[in-house]
Every structure is written in C-alpha cells, then in structure tokens.
Amino acid sequence: MSRYKIEAFVIRTNRITESSRVLTLYSREMGKVKCVAKGVGRPKSKLGGKVELFNLIEGDLYKKETTELGVLSGAGLLEDFKGISGDARKYGFASAWCEVLDRTSHSEEPHPETFELTFNYFKVLRSAKTESAGLLFWSALLKFLTLEGYGPALDACISCGKPVARDRLLITLQRGGLIGHECVELDEPVVQVTPEALDLLRAMMELPLSKLDEIAIDKRTGKQVAEVILSLASYHLGLPRNLKSFRFIEDLTDSGRLGA
Template sequence: MPLHRDEGVVLRTRNLGEADRIITFLTRDRGRVRAVAKGVRRTSSKFGSRLEPFTFVDVQIFEKHGRDLHLVTQAETLAAYGGTLVSDYPAYTAGQAMLETAERLSEDDVPAVQQYLLLVGGLRTLASGEHSAGLVLDAFLLRSLAIAGYAPSFEDCARCGDPGAHRFFNLPAGGAVCSDCKPAGSVAPARETLALLGALLAGDWGVADASADKHRREGSGLVAAYLQWHLERGLRSLRLVER
C-alpha cells in the first residue's frame, strides 16, 4: 500500500528547497528510508522538532516508486534523546557516530531489525548516562559490525580457532591471532584491552565499567581501525569523539 506506518529513528536531515527537508530514518520494518517532510522548516510546521536527529518517532510515510522520494505525512514523538545529548559533548559526539554507523551499515528499503533495535537501545543507554559515553559507543560499534557479519574475535584465534586468549591482533585476519598465525603488521595490545573489548561485545558491563582509562583508549583505537577496515573509509563524526 502507498501509506506505510512504522517506528523509526531520525539519522540525518538535509535541507531541500526553501522549506522542506529530506529525512533519513532507520525504521523497524523497512530499514533505511529517505523521505521528504514538506514545510518542516517553517515555524508553523505541524512536525516541529519531531523530525530532528536522535528522535524516535512513530511515522507515517506515503511511499513513491521509481526515483521519487517518499513523503512524510505524519510523525509522533516516542522519545526525544537530542535534548539530553546536546548538553553533553562526549555523549552528543558519540551519538552522532552511532547515527552515522547505523546509516552506513543499512540499505534503503531493506529490513534491518537487529540494527534498528541496537540503535534504539544504544541511544537510550547513552542518554541515561549509566555508562561512559566512549564505552557505549565502542559497544555499539562492535555489535553493529557483528550484526553486519564482521564480528571480531578477542580471544580465540580468528584464523585457526585455537582457544585463547592470544597476544596479537590483526585487522584483516578478523581480530586476535595466535603466534603461529600472526600475519605481518599485527599489533600486540594489552591483554586487559582485549578483555575489555570482548566484554563490550558480549555486554558484560561489570568488566567494562571497571576498566582502566589507558585500556579504554587503546581499545577505542582498535575499534575505530577495525570499523574503518570494513567500511573502507572512516566515519566523519568519529573524529570529533573525545577519547
């Protein structure tokens, strides 16, 4: 049917003409969706602030076929995380990186339920302030990559499967590698760093929250490098994240 109702998170907006915007959503049923919100930049707009990044909405979209963009016909706010995040620079920049990652790892009109649920949960956790913004971001990036089929190994050897923990880490190989499989260019992070990353991937917040700052910084560098390797180019927003 031309009219479709869905839940979605606003990932990005772009001005169109004098009063309209193109809104990019990650939705529960349809994956990434781009749609025009007519007149949303006017002060009298019925949408107001409902279609801003970080907003979780119940949205109705008129679907067009071919090269025409869909149209937003209705939007109701379910949760607005932007107001909380914008006053906290580390959380705000981490959130921007999460939105950009979700957009990069999804496709237009292709269902991505796991990525959607991960993003909703990640933004909720980030806005709550329950954990360090950097840890929430790294956990989100690792789990997003895992959903996309790029889960790194932080214990068993990624090449031969030899049970770990192992000392070395290699991006092209897929993570931790044993001394026999270690390719040229492998690095040797601290064991505590690999344990932290494994905890973030598994959702073990007790281990993650107790980690030392130096291991968090080293781990963030590995996560950023691993993400860039698989995306083939880095995230613009990741450069602004405080580490």
C-alpha cells in the same frame, strides 16, 4: 504511490528550503529511507520539533517504487532523547552512530536487530555518565559488527585454536580474531593489544550496554580498544576512519576518540 507506516530514528537532516528538509531515517520496517518533510520550519507545522536528530518518530511515508525519495506526512514523537542532545560529548558520539548507520546501510534493507540496537544504545546513552559516552559508542559498534557477522573471536587463536600467550596478543583484521604470532601470514593486517584491552573487548561483547556504564577504564586501554574496533569496522564494513563526528569529539577532549 504507496503508503507505509514506519517507526524510525532521524539520523540525518538537510535543509532544502527555508521551511522544508530532506530527512534520512532508520526504520524498523524498511531500514534506511530518505524523505522530504515539507513545511517543517513553519510555526504551525505538525512536524515541528518532532523530526529532530536522534528522535524516534512514527509516521506515514508516501513513496513511489521508482524513486529514492519519499514524502513524510504527519509524525508522532515516540522518544526525543533530550538527554543526548543537551550533552556535547553524548551528542558527538550519537552523531557518530548516525553516521555509521548512514554509511554502512543500503536503502530499504530492513535490519530489525540493528534498529533495536540503536534504540538500546540511545536509551542507555541518554542516562549514562558523560565520561562513559565513548565506551558505549565503541561497545555498540562492536555489537553491530557481530550482528553483521564480523564479531572478533577472542577466546583462542582463530587459526590453530590454541591459547595465545597474553604477552604477545595480536588481532587479525582479515580473519577477525585473536591470533598467535606463529600463525600470522606474511603481510596480514594485525593490531597489537594489551591483556587489559583484550579483557575489555571481551566484556564489551558479552555484557549488555546497560552494564558497561559501570566499567572504569584507563586512557591507554580505551584508545587501544577504539583502534581495534575502528580497524575492524573499516576493514569489513568500509567505514571511514575519519567520520565528521570524530573531529567534533576530538575538539572536546584530549583523550582521543574513546572519550573516556
């Protein structure tokens, strides 16, 4: 059995006994890993209060190469992100982000850039206005698409390179970018957007998350942007359109998944 020192976010927890849980972690060193946290529910457990959802921990992982499940032995709390857990809307979108990581990541494939994006997203979300939670989530997902090589090209038609008229804006899912009507192929999946939605998408790609909290958007533009990003993530990453966290978020608000 090998020992690994890891720094990781807790992205999923499942209770297996009254005192033990199976954790899904997203680590800097190993990517997504699963492990057992034994005795975490006991009053004197050294893990108690540390391995909660969203927490950033540092610990020792013991694991055999032939098994998927390791054992977490001891952990130090690096960040607890209480500002997220105490706000229902922030909690919902942070949970959705954890679902994204869990569903799109393969076990033990490290992606340090995604780890850093997660840390930055949680840090900005913790101190952001509640009403900005949706915009920050979709911005983080758009940046994640870019890290994976699927960020949309939004400057000109992705097919011919010519400018696209702002009154006829389409984004092709297959080719991942803005496309002119005359360049769309038969049965090619596209999403129509308004000029305002296109401008917001460009800002979300260019600006750091810390600056996006300052942007005010209307409900229609927010919904369009969310639809474009979700469609791209579904098409290229296989991300389900009906994440469990989305249902929780929609129960909180009548403004849709953007939550703006």
